[in-house]
Amino acid sequence: MLKAENLSLSYQDGRTRRLIFSNVSLTVEEGDFVAILGPSGSGKSSLLYILSTLRAADSGRISLNDVVISDTKKTCEIRYQNFGFIFQQHFLIPHLSVLENVMAADYRVKRRKEAIELLEQLGLGDHIRKRPHELSGGERQRVAIARALVKKPRIIFADEPTASLDGKTAGEIIKLLTAHCKDASIVCTTHDPAILPKTCKVAHLTDGNLLL
Amino acid sequence: MKYYLANKSKGISILFVAFLSIFCVYIVSALVSSMLETARDANVNAVTSFSFVMPQDSALTISEEDWTEIENMPEVRAVYQAFIESSYIDTILAKANSFVVFLGEDDLNRLFQDNRYEIIEGRLPVDGAYEVIMHERILRNKGLQVGDFFGSDYDDGESVVGGYQIVGSFRGDDVISFGTDNCQVDQYQDIGVDADTTKYAGVVLPQGALEEMNQVLDHVDSESISFQTRSDIQRQYDEQIQGINLLMAFVILIVAVSISIAIGAVLSTVYQSRMDEYGILFAIGYRKRMIFASISKEILLLLLISWILGIGASVLALGGVNQAIFSKMGQSIALLNANSFLYTGLAIAAMFVITLLPIIRKFAKTDLITIIERR
Numbered sequence: 001m002l003k004a005e006n007l008s009l010s011y012q013d014g015r016t017r018r019l020i021f022s023n024v025s026l027t028v029e030e031g032d033f034v035a036i037l038g039p040s041g042s043g044k045s046s047l048l049y050i051l052s053t054l055r056a057a058d059s060g061r062i063s064l065n066d067v068v069i070s071d072t073k074k075t076c077e078i079r080y081q082n083f084g085f086i087f088q089q090h091f092l093i094p095h096l097s098v099l100e101n102v103m104a105a106d107y108r109v110k111r112r113k114e115a116i117e118l119l120e121q122l123g124l125g126d127h128i129r130k131r132p133h134e135l136s137g138g139e140r141q142r143v144a145i146a147r148a149l150v151k152k153p154r155i156i157f158a159d160e161p162t163a164s165l166d167g168k169t170a171g172e173i174i175k176l177l178t179a180h181c182k183d184a185s186i187v188c189t190t191h192d193p194a195i196l197p198k199t200c201k202v203a204h205l206t207d208g209n210l211l212l
Numbered sequence: 213m214k215y216y217l218a219n220k221s222k223g224i225s226i227l228f229v230a231f232l233s234i235f236c237v238y239i240v241s242a243l244v245s246s247m248l249e250t251a252r253d254a255n256v257n258a259v260t261s262f263s264f265v266m267p268q269d270s271a272l273t274i275s276e277e278d279w280t281e282i283e284n285m286p287e288v289r290a291v292y293q294a295f296i297e298s299s300y301i302d303t304i305l306a307k308a309n310s311f312v313v314f315l316g317e318d319d320l321n322r323l324f325q326d327n328r329y330e331i332i333e334g335r336l337p338v339d340g341a342y343e344v345i346m347h348e349r350i351l352r353n354k355g356l357q358v359g360d361f362f363g364s365d366y367d368d369g370e371s372v373v374g375g376y377q378i379v380g381s382f383r384g385d386d387v388i389s390f391g392t393d394n395c396q397v398d399q400y401q402d403i404g405v406d407a408d409t410t411k412y413a414g415v416v417l418p419q420g421a422l423e424e425m426n427q428v429l430d431h432v433d434s435e436s437i438s439f440q441t442r443s444d445i446q447r448q449y450d451e452q453i454q455g456i457n458l459l460m461a462f463v464i465l466i467v468a469v470s471i472s473i474a475i476g477a478v479l480s481t482v483y484q485s486r487m488d489e490y491g492i493l494f495a496i497g498y499r500k501r502m503i504f505a506s507i508s509k510e511i512l513l514l515l516l517i518s519w520i521l522g523i524g525a526s527v528l529a530l531g532g533v534n535q536a537i538f539s540k541m542g543q544s545i546a547l548l549n550a551n552s553f554l555y556t557g558l559a560i561a562a563m564f565v566i567t568l569l570p571i572i573r574k575f576a577k578t579d580l581i582t583i584i585e586r587r
């Protein structure tokens with residue numbers, strides 16, 4: 001479904017260019033849980049941002065269902081149509097309620113019913129009117145999951161979604177995530193393999209190479 | 213908008229500043245409009261049923277030749293021999309001209325009949341006495357009553373020479389005052405000028421519609437006489453108020469710009485602090501343009517609320533002032549006047565543009581993804 005070929009990325013570092021990774025290729029099939037593992041600074045986030053069109057690679061090609069998406073300017077529309085996002089920080093909008101935050105995911109359709117259902121399934125049924133600052137860290141991240149899922153995206157991109165949570169909560173969050181997106185694929189970066197489900201494809205990013 | 217509901221102090225401070233500026237602009241423009249309206253009433257509306265003919269600047273009287281020529285125009289029904297002086301009326305900010313026309317008693321009676329003026333108090337002036345009758349609005353504006361005296365003998369600020377008793381007030385289309393015997397004319401007579409034959413000025417009455425006659429009069433090209441028609445006076449009036457309007461626009465611009473800079477400073481910190489919000493929205497598929505539109509809408513809504521509140525408060529305040537002061541002076545303030553709406557609208561537009569510009573610039577330059585990456 002999502003196919004990345006020969007991605008390379010380097011950053012300007014003073015006067016030299018520093019290579020982050022090169023010739024990275026990766027395929028995400030429907031229903032896959034792909035984990036990108038690697039130490040901090042190895043370029044996991046950069047790779048995830050490139051796969052999800054948030055950033056452009058120096059070279060290489062990404063296609064979604066055989067449509068090339070790496071050379072278009074309309075990345076917003078691609079993300080809106082196909083992707084859901086979860087980051088290490090919850091990035092909930094502080095002045096909106098939990099429900100409004102989830103509904104903010106879709107600017108075309110008011111998905112009130114789906115949002116409420118989803119929040120209930122995620123155990124937040126009693127909190128939908130609360131504002132993010134009234135929730136615990138794990139609860140906030142669950143709201144972020146609901147926001148990513150409410151539009152029923154094809155792929156969820158999660159960048160260290162549990163890094164700011166304690167081990168137990170982290171495990172629960174991953175469980176909830178996998179449980180509620182049966183149809184969607186997940187691409188998840190993490191430096192902590194312990195949280196990953198058993199049935200996932202693991203890709204290691206080390207020294208600028210992606211090893212499957 | 214929910215942002216400002218959640219952060220009330222920010223919303224209220226922006227609303228309050230914008231509200232104050234709208235309030236100021238509305239009050240100032242309403243006062244100026246009122247002044248202009250009162251001035252217009254006494255100037256332009258003085259000649260609603262007739263026009264004046266006067267000698268050109270250098271001459272003191274109108275020649276028999278010219279007089280006959282005017283009388284013989286097909287559009288002119290009659291020309292009444294007159295002496296015209298200027299009095300004043302008070303407006304909120306300045307004095308404006310108001311004509312006093314001295315006619316023979318018979319002519320005056322005829323004029324009142326023809327134009328269906330309604331005498332609401334007293335009577336018409338008669339020959340042989342220094343008397344005037346005033347339009348009710350002029351009388352009220354001057355704070356005088358029937359029976360009072362008027363003229364430079366009684367009021368240092370009065371440009372009508374001598375002293376006259378006000379013997380009546382009338383209601384009618386022409387906002388003007390009439391008298392019979394004139395102090396100055398009588399002085400000239402004392403030094404040998406024949407008052408009956410000397411034509412100082414004339415009231416020109418139309419055969420048909422006033423506009424038709426005025427069109428002809430406006431095109432008379434004479435070196436010895438000039439006509440004062442409604443359109444003439446309107447033009448003079450327009451020229452005079454141009455400066456005032458310009459000044460007002462300038463003041464409003466200054467107010468709007470300085471307030472805008474203040475609001476702009478608050479708003480840019482507000483939107484700077486909300487970059488996280490825009491970063492995540494952009495990441496999940498909102499286009500920058502949409503985010504920007506929602507920011508604009510939010511600011512516009514704030515300003516519109518201030519606009520409505522500002523107008524509401526201004527109308528209340530002006531209504532109070534009007535009742536307490538101006539209505540007693542025969543001046544009125546149009547509480548809801550087009551000028552005030554226009555000027556406050558311009559102020560709002562200026563605030564909108566000026567506050568939004570730096571935000572647009574900042575926004576255009578910001579890479580929204582970086583905001584998320586950095587965490």
Ligand SMILES: Nc1ncnc2c1ncn2[C@@H]1O[C@H](COP(=O)(O)OP(=O)(O)O)[C@@H](O)[C@H]1O
Nearest residue numbers: 011012020038039040041042043044045046047
């Ligand atoms: N915008 C950037 N400019 C320069 N260097 C960057 C930028 N973003 C990331 N880097 C560098 O690229 C490397 C990989 O970063 P990142 O993708 O965040 O790694 P990870 O998520 O695996 O910790 C890091 O060394 C980081 O300093």
Ligand SMILES: [Mg+2]
Nearest residue numbers: 044045046160
């Ligand atoms: Mg990272």
